[in-house]
Amino acid sequence: MTTNADERRVLDAVPTGLFIGGQWRQAENGATAKVEDPSTGEVLTEVADASPADGMDALAAAHAAQPTIAAMAPRERSEILRRAYDLLHERIDDLALLMTLEMGKPFAEAKGEVTYASEFLRWFSEEAVRIDGGYQVAPNGQTRFLTVRQPVGVCVFVTPWNFPLAMGTRKIAPAVAAGCASVIKPAPQTPLTMLAFAQVLADAGLPDGALNVINATDAGAVIEPILRDGRARKMSFTGSTPVGKLLLAQAADKVMRSSLELGGNASFIVLDDADVDAAVEGAMIAKMRNMGEACTAANRFYVQRGVAEAFTAKLAERMGALKVGRGTEEGVNVGPLIDAKSRDKVTDLVADAVAAGASVALGGKAQDGPGYFYPPTVLTDVPVDSRLNHEEIFGPVAPITVVDTADEALAAANATEFGLVNYVYTRDLNRALHIAENLESGMIGLNTGLVSNPAAPFGGVKESGLGREGGAIGIDEFLETKYVAIGYSG
Numbered sequence: 001m002t003t004n005a006d007e008r009r010v011l012d013a014v015p016t017g018l019f020i021g022g023q024w025r026q027a028e029n030g031a032t033a034k035v036e037d038p039s040t041g042e043v044l045t046e047v048a049d050a051s052p053a054d055g056m057d058a059l060a061a062a063h064a065a066q067p068t069i070a071a072m073a074p075r076e077r078s079e080i081l082r083r084a085y086d087l088l089h090e091r092i093d094d095l096a097l098l099m100t101l102e103m104g105k106p107f108a109e110a111k112g113e114v115t116y117a118s119e120f121l122r123w124f125s126e127e128a129v130r131i132d133g134g135y136q137v138a139p140n141g142q143t144r145f146l147t148v149r150q151p152v153g154v155c156v157f158v159t160p161w162n163f164p165l166a167m168g169t170r171k172i173a174p175a176v177a178a179g180c181a182s183v184i185k186p187a188p189q190t191p192l193t194m195l196a197f198a199q200v201l202a203d204a205g206l207p208d209g210a211l212n213v214i215n216a217t218d219a220g221a222v223i224e225p226i227l228r229d230g231r232a233r234k235m236s237f238t239g240s241t242p243v244g245k246l247l248l249a250q251a252a253d254k255v256m257r258s259s260l261e262l263g264g265n266a267s268f269i270v271l272d273d274a275d276v277d278a279a280v281e282g283a284m285i286a287k288m289r290n291m292g293e294a295c296t297a298a299n300r301f302y303v304q305r306g307v308a309e310a311f312t313a314k315l316a317e318r319m320g321a322l323k324v325g326r327g328t329e330e331g332v333n334v335g336p337l338i339d340a341k342s343r344d345k346v347t348d349l350v351a352d353a354v355a356a357g358a359s360v361a362l363g364g365k366a367q368d369g370p371g372y373f374y375p376p377t378v379l380t381d382v383p384v385d386s387r388l389n390h391e392e393i394f395g396p397v398a399p400i401t402v403v404d405t406a407d408e409a410l411a412a413a414n415a416t417e418f419g420l421v422n423y424v425y426t427r428d429l430n431r432a433l434h435i436a437e438n439l440e441s442g443m444i445g446l447n448t449g450l451v452s453n454p455a456a457p458f459g460g461v462k463e464s465g466l467g468r469e470g471g472a473i474g475i476d477e478f479l480e481t482k483y484v485a486i487g488y489s490g
């Protein structure tokens with residue numbers, strides 16, 4: 001439980017300007033944007049709102065800092081990341097409170113996100129000193145090939161509101177490790193956490209201009225000229241698939257390296273040999289983490305007939321026991337959705353499924369204001385072709401469809417343009433392998449409801465994305481390979 005005084009203190013302490021070239025400053029035209037508390041709809045504070053000219057200033061600052069960060073010793077870059085990791089843990093309570101205030105997630109989950117976000121700093125501080133190269137004898141024996149890996153150059157990052165810190169550190173940490181300067185635009189709903197993090201990196205010793213943060217409400221007008229300028233060499237975006245496609249097209253103009261972490265439509269398959277209690281436990285994480293506002297959220301449940309009744313009853317009981325409320329309150333498990341638009345979308349999707357024949361086992365109706373609350377909801381008999389099974393819900397709604405066979409579940413799971421993650425519960429190794437090999441997604445949770453880990457390669461296939469963040473290959477997205485052919489005469 002936090003007090004009003006705690007809230008005021010963190011809000012008063014957070015920088016609210018643009019962070020450009022190591023300086024905090026106002027927008028050149030003096031514009032500001034309001035940041036709301038989604039649990040009350042009240043304004044928390046105002047932040048500088050970048051214009052296209054501010055965006056170009058941020059790009060210029062990153063471009064000027066690029067040679068400095070590229071030339072730093074890998075160990076030095078590593079130690080900056082490690083100090084930032086330590087600072088995040090020193091400031092974890094204040095950062096988590098700030099995140100809860102602007103994003104709505106319960107305080108305990110916000111602390112969990114700060115920890116998760118910090119692990120990208122620690123992981124990439126370890127990777128910074130392991131960037132390798134190669135030396136090879138040409139097949140004809142007459143030349144030698146030297147391979148070096150160099151920073152890709154200035155990066156442009158655009159991130160969403162659902163994980164305001166982790167989606168940023170997942171990009172910034174490998175960029176710093178590889179020796180890249182960057183410009184980041186956080187989501188307008190949640191700029192405060194990223195602004196506080198910029199101060200963390202500055203305090204950890206990151207050179208001026210190596211990270212620039214521009215909050216902008218007119219994202220398209222600010223980001224497009226940066227992508228079309230030519231000085232930035234890499235674009236990395238986390239957000240919805242339509243916006244990802246747009247930015248990819250803009251980045252194509254200068255043939256920028258591009259990474260996309262886009263929308264998901266995860267299935268959660270429970271086969272009749274599964275440990276039902278373990279499946280419910282996993283479902284609680286896969287569905288309810290972040291109020292369901294996660295790209296990895298279980299979006300549709302395909303449960304084999306033999307265990308459907310038990311799984312549905314236990315899941316509804318567990319979800320029904322969750323406490324809904326403002327994330328700062330003691331014992332709250334489910335905060336508000338991010339805004340009225342999100343809450344109304346969830347309302348529409350549920351109404352559509354019910355009209356098509358689904359039954360409500362729990363919840364099913366948005367709470368009246370203030371705030372954008374939607375209660376945990378379980379729907380059964382959801383028709384396979386209903387919108388709920390095809391669109392990202394981004395809310396605490398579990399639609400359950402009963403299937404007769406594992407292959408029926410597999411076919412339904414793959415019947416989507418998305419391919420980020422799928423979850424499967426079974427104790428039969430052969431079935432597990434068959435399903436894991438045939439599911440069309442970049443990640444699979446097998447008998448677990450959580451796949452995100454900084455030490456593992458996160459990313460999707462199909463229209464869920466391009467490239468991987470984290471893991472041993474995460475840094476590759478920020479490196480170019482250069483090969484030097486060396487004449488050799490023996």
Ligand code: NAP
Nearest residue numbers: 159160161186187219220223239240243261262263264295
């Ligand atoms: P969104 O609407 O695509 O917005 C994401 C970011 O893009 C925001 O900062 C947004 O700013 C910005 N943006 C929108 N239009 C832009 C444009 N024309 N030019 C430049 N920037 C632009 O997504 P969201 O609703 O914030 O986030 C939810 C989505 O993110 C879901 O689809 C979710 O699955 C996905 N996501 C994916 C992952 C992953 O790792 N795969 C992780 C988290 C979230 P404005 O709001 O100002 O437009």
